[in-house]
Amino acid sequence: MISFQHLYKTYSGNVQALRNIDLEIEQGEFVFLTGPSGAGKTTLFKMISAFDKPTSGQIEVVGYNLNQITPHRIPYFRRKIGVIFQDFKLLPEKTVFENVALPLEVRFEKKTSIAKKVTEILDQVGLRNKADQFPEMLSGGEQQRTAIARALIHQPGVLVADEPTGNLDPDLSEEIMDLLERVCAQGTTVFVATHDHDLVRRRRKRTIHIQDGNLVSDTGRPL
Amino acid sequence: MKTKQFQLQFATWLVVSSGFLVIQTAFLVMFHLEKVLTVWGQEMxxxxxxxxxxxxxxxxxxxxxxxxxxxxxxxxxxxxxxxxxxxxxxxxxxxxxxxxxxxxxxxxxxxxxxxxxxxxxxxxxxxxxxxxxxxxxxxxxxxxxxxGQDWVKTFSTLFQILKNSFLFLSAVLLLAVFFVISNVIRSSIYQRRREIEVLELVGATPNFIRKPFLIESLTLSLSAFAFSTGIAFIFLRMVKTYLNSSSYFAQSAQLVQFFSLSQIALFALVAATMGMLSALLTLRKVNTGFAAAQGSQQAGPA
The missing domain is CATH 3.30.70.3040 (Alpha-Beta Plaits)
Known part of the structure; x- marks a missing residue:
């Protein structure tokens, strides 16, 4: 589902963000990515979502070879994945319903189909009664659940979450993690970057740790 | 922020309208000078x-x-x-x-x-x-x-100079209008950069992202053109009324005519094309991915 082979990323000024990353994540796996700030977590996620390209090495996500992907194909690739961020990236002038409907609108799906799917997903994340509210009227946890609903509405093969609990208190963080585990249980690969070591310990999932751009441990596979 | 954007759009609309009005006036003057020359030529x-x-x-x-x-x-x-x-x-x-x-x-x-x-x-x-x-x-x-070659030549030379000057002025004004529209679209892109980023994130194609900006640019250029055409028409009617009321120029009033429908359609096409072109060139960045471009600005690959 996600595969990195000898992946290197070097930025100008000879800053090596990633060094020789070899990684395989199978369909339906729940994987944590941990590491201090500047370790290369965000760089890795940018590459998974085709916002950046590696300097060398191979990267394949949901069957797309991202080394060779053309700009024209990138939007179609992104429709196969879901991405959530620490800052939620919700559009403040759109309601919860409209924010969640975006991935379907860009595919020109019919309004009736959009309404049905949005209602279903809002039910799953427990936000059906907030559909007509604007993001600023929601709590942090509700905003993140809205972002998760938006990332899941098109049933992606992979859900990538960059510090999804970074702005939330511990209770809300647990709530969001429960939700992500439920998503994973339905067959979606979930890849979560986090700083929160307690949360990772409690969940007992495969955990990949990177430091200074190097993959230093992987509880799922021997290095 | 929205009020500021509206003010910028309105100011841009006024500038674009004024540009189109000057261009249309220049063309009207040119058409009428040519008519005078034709009438003189027919009597030659x-x-x-x-x-x-x-x-x-x-x-x-x-x-x-x-x-x-x-x-x-x-x-x-x-x-x-x-x-x-x-x-x-x-x-x-x-x-x-x-x-x-x-x-x-x-x-x-x-x-x-x-x-x-x-x-x-x-x-x-x-x-x-x-x-x-x-x-x-x-x-x-x-x-x-x-x-009567001397005066005809003099008039013809004068007409050519005026015609070239008007064409040059029109080209310069069109270029200015082009940059003004481009500027408002750039500002609009900047204001909606977060929305563009999210749209890219959820798999919107560049065409989907570009569409609202193209519509905005088209609306701006066509509405400015319609307004300037209306003003030019009213101005010409006033000139005609004045000429009609003067016994000395009454006959000349017959020569005064506004653009034909096909000419207006052609001007509208030029205005629309220019608006679209201006937006398309400004939106080139979106073609390659706005969020990606932002990412590479923060830390460009070696």
């Missing part, structure tokens, strides 16, 4: 003055040379006597003694008066008269050829 005649020895075969050769030109519509021959009679009639009321002067017959010359087909444009008539004059002048029996 050539006089071929004959020398004393223009008789018999020489006269026939001159006449056949004139008539074989397909663009000549009317040829009239005036003998010395005919010319004198016409002159006498014209001068009688001003100077009653001159028609009786015996020396007058020596001063007048027999001549041909030639008119060209009126449907030829002014510039074409002038060109034809010039080439006909070159053909006729060397013939035996031709003393002089005159068609």
């Amino acid at each position: 005649q050539m006089n071929i003055y004959l020398s004393e020895d223009a008789e018999g075969p020489a006269l026939e050769i001159i006449k056949s040379k004139i008539t074989e030109n397909k663009k000549v519509s009317l040829v009239q021959y005036y003998s010395k006597e005919d010319t004198l009679n016409v002159f006498k009639k014209q001068i009688k009321s001003y100077a009653p003694d001159i028609p009786n002067d015996p020396e007058l017959l020596k001063a007048v010359q027999a001549n041909f008066q030639i008119s060209l087909l009126p449907q030829l444009g002014a510039e074409e008539i002038l060109t034809q008269l010039q080439s006909l004059a070159q053909e006729i002048s060397p013939l035996k029996g031709v003393a002089d050829v005159s068609y």
